Amino acid sequence: MNILLVALGGSLGAVLRFMISNVILARSRSHFPYGTLIVNFLGSFLLGILLSYGVQEKERLLLAVGFMGAFTTFSTFQVECVRLYREKQYRVVSWYILSSYILGIGATYFGFYVAH
Numbered sequence: 001m002n003i004l005l006v007a008l009g010g011s012l013g014a015v016l017r018f019m020i021s022n023v024i025l026a027r028s029r030s031h032f033p034y035g036t037l038i039v040n041f042l043g044s045f046l047l048g049i050l051l052s053y054g055v056q057e058k059e060r061l062l063l064a065v066g067f068m069g070a071f072t073t074f075s076t077f078q079v080e081c082v083r084l085y086r087e088k089q090y091r092v093v094s095w096y097i098l099s100s101y102i103l104g105i106g107a108t109y110f111g112f113y114v115a116h
Contacts (some may be wrong), residue, residue, distance in 0.1 A: 009066020048111020
């Protein structure tokens with residue numbers, strides 16, 4: 001049952017990430033990977049809210065591990081950083097790394113704050 005919860009949440013999170021990233025990508029003319037940044041920021045914020053409520057194990061598996069695990073994406077972040085670096089977009093990749101970490105940690109903290 002636990003595996004099914006993670007799989008269900010993961011499939012929904014991955015599809016939503018794909019949809020949001022594509023909408024943002026279609027509207028952006030920048031080298032900056034706004035789609036991944038926004039999805040990771042939003043996911044960090046929502047995960048902060050979710051975990052601050054002390055959810056039950058089944059909810060944690062479905063929402064935190066499955067949905068948020070697939071919705072946010074550290075691997076895509078890494079690939080985009082390497083791509084920007086190889087394209088010699090040094091300023092863009094620097095801002096992307098800094099903003100991802102600062103906004104991600106800030107969003108998680110803010111999610112905990114909002115929930116309390």
